[in-house]
Amino acid sequence: MRVLFYDIDTLRADHLGCYGYCRDTSPNIDAVAAEGVRFEHCYVSDAPCLPSRASLYTGRFGIHSGVVNHGGLAADLRPHGRERGFSHGPARNSWIAALRQAGLYPVSFSPYAERHSAWWFYHGWREMYNTGKRGMEIAPEVVPHALRWLDQHAKEDNWFLHVNVWDPHTPYRTPLDFGDPFKGQPFDEWLTEDRIREHFAGYGPHSAQDLAEAGPYDTARWPRVPAQITCLDDYVRWINGYDTGIRYADHHFGLLLAELERQGVLDDTAIIVSSDHGENQGELNIYGDHHTADNITARVPFILRWPGLGAGRADAALHYQTDLAATLIELAGGQVPALWDGHSFAPALREGRDAGRDTLVCGNCAWSCQRSVRWDDWLFLRTYHDGLKDLPPMLLFNVADDPHLTRDLSKERHDLVHAGLARLHHWETDMMATSESDVDPLWTVLREGGPYHTRGRLHAYCERLRATGRAHHAEALVARHGHWMT
Numbered sequence: 001m002r003v004l005f006y007d008i009d010t011l012r013a014d015h016l017g018c019y020g021y022c023r024d025t026s027p028n029i030d031a032v033a034a035e036g037v038r039f040e041h042c043y044v045s046d047a048p049c050l051p052s053r054a055s056l057y058t059g060r061f062g063i064h065s066g067v068v069n070h071g072g073l074a075a076d077l078r079p080h081g082r083e084r085g086f087s088h089g090p091a092r093n094s095w096i097a098a099l100r101q102a103g104l105y106p107v108s109f110s111p112y113a114e115r116h117s118a119w120w121f122y123h124g125w126r127e128m129y130n131t132g133k134r135g136m137e138i139a140p141e142v143v144p145h146a147l148r149w150l151d152q153h154a155k156e157d158n159w160f161l162h163v164n165v166w167d168p169h170t171p172y173r174t175p176l177d178f179g180d181p182f183k184g185q186p187f188d189e190w191l192t193e194d195r196i197r198e199h200f201a202g203y204g205p206h207s208a209q210d211l212a213e214a215g216p217y218d219t220a221r222w223p224r225v226p227a228q229i230t231c232l233d234d235y236v237r238w239i240n241g242y243d244t245g246i247r248y249a250d251h252h253f254g255l256l257l258a259e260l261e262r263q264g265v266l267d268d269t270a271i272i273v274s275s276d277h278g279e280n281q282g283e284l285n286i287y288g289d290h291h292t293a294d295n296i297t298a299r300v301p302f303i304l305r306w307p308g309l310g311a312g313r314a315d316a317a318l319h320y321q322t323d324l325a326a327t328l329i330e331l332a333g334g335q336v337p338a339l340w341d342g343h344s345f346a347p348a349l350r351e352g353r354d355a356g357r358d359t360l361v362c363g364n365c366a367w368s369c370q371r372s373v374r375w376d377d378w379l380f381l382r383t384y385h386d387g388l389k390d391l392p393p394m395l396l397f398n399v400a401d402d403p404h405l406t407r408d409l410s411k412e413r414h415d416l417v418h419a420g421l422a423r424l425h426h427w428e429t430d431m432m433a434t435s436e437s438d439v440d441p442l443w444t445v446l447r448e449g450g451p452y453h454t455r456g457r458l459h460a461y462c463e464r465l466r467a468t469g470r471a472h473h474a475e476a477l478v479a480r481h482g483h484w485m486t
Contacts, residue, residue, distance in 0.1 A: 001332065002269040003104065003160040004256065008249045009049070009135065010169040010290065011275035013042070013301040014403070015246055022186055025246040028254040029303065032271050036305030037349065039315045041356070043298045043374065044277055045322060045341070047364045048290035050075060050116045052276040055322050057095045057121060059340035063431045066441050068365040070116070071452035074441040077120055081436075088123065091338040095325045096124030096160075102334030103158050109146045110164035111135055138173060139165045139252035147259050154263040163256065167249040168279070170288040171212075171222040172241030174248045181247050182240045190404045191282045193232050199285040200230055203465055203473040204389030205367070205454060206280075206289040214461050229287055238288065239281060272328070273303040274321065283405045284391065291367035291387060295379050295399050298362040298372065306331060310352050317356025318374065319345070361427045365445045367453050373420045373427075377401070380420025384442060385450045388461055388477055396420065450481075458482065 013019045016026040018033035019040075044052040046062035054060075054067035054077065062068035066078035080092070088097065096106045106125050113121040115134040122128055127149075131142050146163045153159060167174060199208035208229035211217050216227035224241035226234040253273070260266035280286035283296045290297045302324050305311075322342030329336050330346040348355030360374040368387030373380040377400040383391045396410040396417055410417050432440060449455045458481050462474035 001104065001158055002154075002265060003099075003272065003328075003332075004260070004269055005160065005162045005272040005274075006253050006256065007110070007162060007164040008168060008246070008273070008275050009164065009166040010277065010279050011246065011249075011301060012278040012281070012296070013299055015243060016301055018303070019301060022188060023182055023243055025182075025243050026250045028250050028257060029273050029301075032257075032273065032305050033303045033312075035311045036271070036303055037309060037313050037315055039302040039304070039317075039319055039324065041316065041318045041374075042274070042300055042302035042321055042324060043295075043319070043360050043362050044300055045320050045360075045362055047277040047293065047297045047362065048366055049112075049276050050118060051363070051366065052321075053112060053116075053121065054118065055320075055341075056276075056325055057123070059093075059095060059098075059322055059325065059337055059342045061320075061322070061341045061431065062363055062365075063428075063440055063442070064341060064435055066437070068363055068441045069445050069452050070366040071455075072445065072448045074365065074444045074448075075116075075452070078437055090335070093337040094120070094123040095329070098124075098329045098334050098337055099160055099332055100124050100126070102329065102332040104160040104332060105156075105158055106160040106162070107149060108162040108164070109142055109149075110162060111137060112164055135166050135169065136173075137166055138175070139167055139249055142166075143252040143255055146256060150256070150259045150263065154260060154265050165249045165252065167245035168242055169245070170225070171217065172224040172245050173222065174224065174241075174244045176223065178244065178248055180240060180244065182243050187236060187239055190406070191232070191235055195282075195406075196229060196231060196235060199282070200228070201470070202285050202390055203470055203477075204285055204391075205387065205457075205461070206287055206291065207285045207389070208282075208287060209468065209470075210464070211287055214457070214464055225288075229282075235282065242279070242281065242288070268307055270307060271303075271305040273301060274324075275300040284389070286389070289367065291364065291389065292381070292391075293362045293364040293368075293370040293372040294381055294397075294405060295372075295374065295403070296405065297364060298374075304328075309349060313352065315349075315354050315356075317345075317354040318358070318360050319356045320360060323356070359423050359427070361424060363442065365442055365451055367451050369442055369445055369451055371424060371442070373423045374399075375419075375423065378416055378420070379405075380417065380424070382421070382424060385446060386480070387451050387454045388458065388481075390473075394421075 018030040107127040326342035326344040330344040369385035381395040465474040
């Protein structure tokens, strides 16, 4: 058995052709999807980067692992306590350690562990190559190392190769000599001039007027991005930069596929394509970042081409990404570790039928403090801390009719708001009843002063708002946060 896991940071599912996007961003990924299973509703339990990969690799939701933030106490795994043994036992195996126990030889090319000081990420790998730029790499600084490894080892059996690229992540830095493949092409026109004007007059980190850390972008340094989103032309330039990063990552994915084909092992190599989170691209007035627990940030692509599982099928069930990691352990002949929150759906996958969760609960505590509940066509968002954004305590959306979250239905459908709150309460109760700690890490984040990326920034951001003619927004923020946040 051979497995290639192509891990594209910051990749929205709905910006891939195989998920229905109107642009040709992903010809190589689409070709693999046509030969495998495309999971329509795969969500990370915790976003963004650090909490997401902590959940995928430990198999545990952030409320159990303790990792829900990008800094502070809730950015590290909880210690095991007095029961910790000389080394991790099988019950606490990471995803990679469980695959290794199943007989695979795991290898990774990624800067991720250093970027987030996430040293647990190294657990289980036999070879680990840090590409060294802490996530500022472009694909040709990662993929050639993996190609050299494949040149020497592709024909060997029982390897698991993880290749992690970052090209869709802001700032959009695809080399200019790659061109502008989407110039003049149609795009998803959900965002109108009127809505952009509303966003520009609004507020929040990474809003239309404050794209980069509560200010304009440096366009001289990053020529593919506008300084601000003032009109639809700016947005087109912005989204072209994002989509070009996806196309660039897809091009380098094609190089890996070509090497496997050259070595004669492509057809019997299992292939996974996924991401650590999606990306707000104007939804809720957030551009080019991952601040929320909604279907925009929490939903990720998950494409699996596994020999013998059939081709061209879309699985419409609700899944956590951690469920699919557990499924892969079982498909590889291993055992899902006892303490995992992820559930394997391997039997249903082998039978070609959809099987998943009735409800998903997802969190984000790095840019805001939110939990969402996703069931049927509904998304309920509960905001505990707005992260200096214009986010009310509760929002409700029909994501089938309104995938870009433009119409809040919370005032119209009190029944569904109550249903969302009830589902969230039951989930939190069940999670805390099975936790090794009596502390929900979301409340740890709140006690520390809020999400890491906006903690302590109230004064500076309010000064910017006043300097740019938005003093009324500054006063609203001070009224909400000034009594305890400085």
